[in-house]
Amino acid sequence: MHIVVCVKQVPNTTQVRINPETNTLIRDGVESIMNPFDENALEMALQLKEKHPGTKVTVVTMGPPQAADILKEAVGRGADAVVLLSDRAFAGSDTWATSYALSTAIGKLEKPDLVLFGKQAIDGDTAQVGPGVAVWLGMPCITYARAIEIADGEATVERLYEDGYEKLAVSLPCALTVLKEANVPRMASLRGKMAAKKLVIEPMTAEMSGADPAKLGLNASPTRVVKIFSPPPKTGGVKWQGEEPEVMAQRLVDLLRERKLV
Amino acid sequence: MALKIDLDLCTGCGACVATCPFGALSQRAEDGKVDVNEACTACGACVDVCPVGALTLEVADRSAMAAEAEQYRGLWVYAEQRAGQLQDVTLELLGQGRTLADKLGVELSAVLLGHQVRGLGDKLFEYGADKVYLVDHPALENYTAEPYAEAMSALVRKYKPEALLAGATSIGRGFIARVAIQVNAGLTADCTELDVDVEKRLLLQTRPAFGGNIMACIVCPDHRPQMATVRPKVFAPLAPVPGRTGELIEEALNLKDPVVRVLETVNAMQNEVNVAGAEFIVTGGRGVGAPENFKLLEDLADALGGAAIGASRAAVDAGWISSFHQVGQTGKTVRPKIYIACGVSGQIQHLVGMSSSDTIIAINKDPDAPIFGVADIGIVGDLFQVVPALTKALRR
Numbered sequence: 250m251h252i253v254v255c256v257k258q259v260p261n262t263t264q265v266r267i268n269p270e271t272n273t274l275i276r277d278g279v280e281s282i283m284n285p286f287d288e289n290a291l292e293m294a295l296q297l298k299e300k301h302p303g304t305k306v307t308v309v310t311m312g313p314p315q316a317a318d319i320l321k322e323a324v325g326r327g328a329d330a331v332v333l334l335s336d337r338a339f340a341g342s343d344t345w346a347t348s349y350a351l352s353t354a355i356g357k358l359e360k361p362d363l364v365l366f367g368k369q370a371i372d373g374d375t376a377q378v379g380p381g382v383a384v385w386l387g388m389p390c391i392t393y394a395r396a397i398e399i400a401d402g403e404a405t406v407e408r409l410y411e412d413g414y415e416k417l418a419v420s421l422p423c424a425l426t427v428l429k430e431a432n433v434p435r436m437a438s439l440r441g442k443m444a445a446k447k448l449v450i451e452p453m454t455a456e457m458s459g460a461d462p463a464k465l466g467l468n469a470s471p472t473r474v475v476k477i478f479s480p481p482p483k484t485g486g487v488k489w490q491g492e493e494p495e496v497m498a499q500r501l502v503d504l505l506r507e508r509k510l511v
Numbered sequence: 512m513a514l515k516i517d518l519d520l521c522t523g524c525g526a527c528v529a530t531c532p533f534g535a536l537s538q539r540a541e542d543g544k545v546d547v548n549e550a551c552t553a554c555g556a557c558v559d560v561c562p563v564g565a566l567t568l569e570v571a572d573r574s575a576m577a578a579e580a581e582q583y584r585g586l587w588v589y590a591e592q593r594a595g596q597l598q599d600v601t602l603e604l605l606g607q608g609r610t611l612a613d614k615l616g617v618e619l620s621a622v623l624l625g626h627q628v629r630g631l632g633d634k635l636f637e638y639g640a641d642k643v644y645l646v647d648h649p650a651l652e653n654y655t656a657e658p659y660a661e662a663m664s665a666l667v668r669k670y671k672p673e674a675l676l677a678g679a680t681s682i683g684r685g686f687i688a689r690v691a692i693q694v695n696a697g698l699t700a701d702c703t704e705l706d707v708d709v710e711k712r713l714l715l716q717t718r719p720a721f722g723g724n725i726m727a728c729i730v731c732p733d734h735r736p737q738m739a740t741v742r743p744k745v746f747a748p749l750a751p752v753p754g755r756t757g758e759l760i761e762e763a764l765n766l767k768d769p770v771v772r773v774l775e776t777v778n779a780m781q782n783e784v785n786v787a788g789a790e791f792i793v794t795g796g797r798g799v800g801a802p803e804n805f806k807l808l809e810d811l812a813d814a815l816g817g818a819a820i821g822a823s824r825a826a827v828d829a830g831w832i833s834s835f836h837q838v839g840q841t842g843k844t845v846r847p848k849i850y851i852a853c854g855v856s857g858q859i860q861h862l863v864g865m866s867s868s869d870t871i872i873a874i875n876k877d878p879d880a881p882i883f884g885v886a887d888i889g890i891v892g893d894l895f896q897v898v899p900a901l902t903k904a905l906r907r
Contacts, residue, residue: 263722340513340547341552344688344698345692348692369841372722374700374722374840376684376700377688377691380656380685380688381688381689384692384693389655389657390689392681392684392685405774410681411681411785412787412835413779414777415773416774417773418771418772419771419772420770467551471731474552474553474728476727476728477554477726478726478728479724480723487887488886489891490878494893494896494897497897497900498901498903498904501872501888501904508870510870511905
C-alpha cells in the first residue's frame, strides 16, 4: 500500500499576539511547527504501515524552502519518502490553487491508495485543501475521520458529525481528513532523527511537477484578501471580587431572576 | 494580482516588514531592501505603509472573466437537512441571504438535496426563499460528499448563481469544497460576517484567521459563483411568514451510486444537551482540573433546568471530556442566552466561539484572565466554591 500524507508548516497560532498600536500580528519569537492536525494524519499513516507490512508512507508539503524542517520531522517519525513542493510560482495560492499544485506533485508519485490530510490547518482554518486535492485526483474524500480499518482494498472509516458519528465504507483509493482524536502522534525516534539529519531534500519545482502554469499562485486563485484587521476589542462588564463565594453567587442568581433569565 | 517592489525606490526602512500579517516580507541581508516570499497574498497592507511608494499591486487584465461573471445572477443558500430535518443554520442563512439579495436586487433561492425531502420546501419559502431548487434522488438519501457535490455542481452550471452560501458544518464544509473545484470558483471558509458591495456586485466575506487573532475580508473578484461557508449562530433567522410560497424547481439528475457507503449512524449525544443549539451553557476549562470535576458543572447545568455542558480546547485536549462539547475556533460556535465559563482563561480561540452569547458569566481565580474582558458579570473566585454556591442558590 502507498499512503501519501500532505502536511503544512504553520506558525504556532497559540503564540501569535496582536500589537495594539500597529494592529498587526506580532510574529517575533513565534515558532514554525507542523500543523497539529497533520501530525494526526501522519500518525494514522504510520500506524497503518505497522499493521500492513510493505506499506510505504510519502509525506508531501508545499511551502518555502524552510518547510523542509517538517519533512525531516516526518522522516524522524518514520516516513519513507518526502516531497518539498517549493517554487515562487506557487506564491499567494489560495485553497483552489494549493489543492491543484499538491495534486500535480502527488500525480508524480507512485499511485497512492490513501491520501491523508489533517482536518484543517491552524493558520487558515479552511478545511478545504483536502477535499480539493481529492477532486483533482478523482478520488472520494471522507472528512473529519477519527478511525480507519483497511482490509481487502476497502477502508472502513468513522466520520464525526456535530453530535455523533457514522461508520462508512469505501473502496481504495480514497482521501481522508483526520481529527485530533484519531490518535496520539509519536515522537521522532533516535534512529529516525539520525536518518533525518542525513537527508538532503531537493525541492520539486512547478516545472518538475508538470503543473499548468496558468493554474498556479496568486493569479490563478479565485479569492483575494482585501482587508486584514484585528477583531473589535471586547469590553467587559462588572467584576466582583474579594467577597464570600456564597454572597457573590446569591447576588448573581438574584440578578438573573430579576432579568427573568432563569 | 501580485506585489511589485521597486528596488530603486526602496530605502530599506523596514516599515512594510513589520506590517505584513503573513510574515511574507523580509529585508535582504546584502542591502536591507525588501524581499517577498511565497506567503504573500497581495492583501496590500504593506502598500499603504510604504513611505516612498516602492510597493504596488500589479493588476492583471481580467476583462474577459468579468464579462463571463455578468451572466451569473441570484443568491443561493444550501438547505442542509439531516434525516429529513432542516438544520438551524439554513434558516439563519436565509435570513442574512434575504438582506443581501434585496440589496443586490436579486432572487434568493434555496437548494434542497436529499431523498423524499420535497416537504421541506414550504418551510424554506416561509423563512425567505423565493425559489427552491430540489434534487430528490436515492443517491442523496444519506449524505456523502461525492453525489451531493455532483448535484450541486450540476445546478450551479445550469442556473449560474452569483453567490452560494452554505453552513460551515461538518456536511457543508465537506462537500462545498469539492463543488468549488468542480465549478472553478473561489470559496471562503467559515465566515462570521457577510455583506455585499452593490456597485461591484461582490460578496464581502469576513472570517477569523490565525486562531481568531486577526479578521480577514475576502472577495472573489472574477470567478462565479462567489462561495462561502458560514459559521452557525452568527446570523439570526427571519420570523417565518406562514403561507408564504415560491417557485419549486425540481431538477431530475442522473447521479451515480455513492462510492462511500454509510454502514451505521451513531448519535453520541442522545442523553445530553448539544451545545450547538443550547439556550444555557455551562463551560469548563483548564481550571476544572480533572474529568470527575465536571460533575460540579453538571449539577449547575441541572439547577438551570437542563443546560448544555461546554468545554474549552484545554479541557478537551487534556482528555477530560469529548470533543462534541468543545466551544471555539476549532469547536462549535454558540449563542446561548446565558453562558457560564468556569475556570476558562479566555484565549482568543475560545472567545471567537462564544463572545456573541446574550449574557456571559465568568468564574475564574485569576482576576486578570482575558475571559473577564468579554464577561457581562465576572466573579473572581475559586470555581470549586463559587459553582456549588451558585447551584445551591438556584435550587433555593
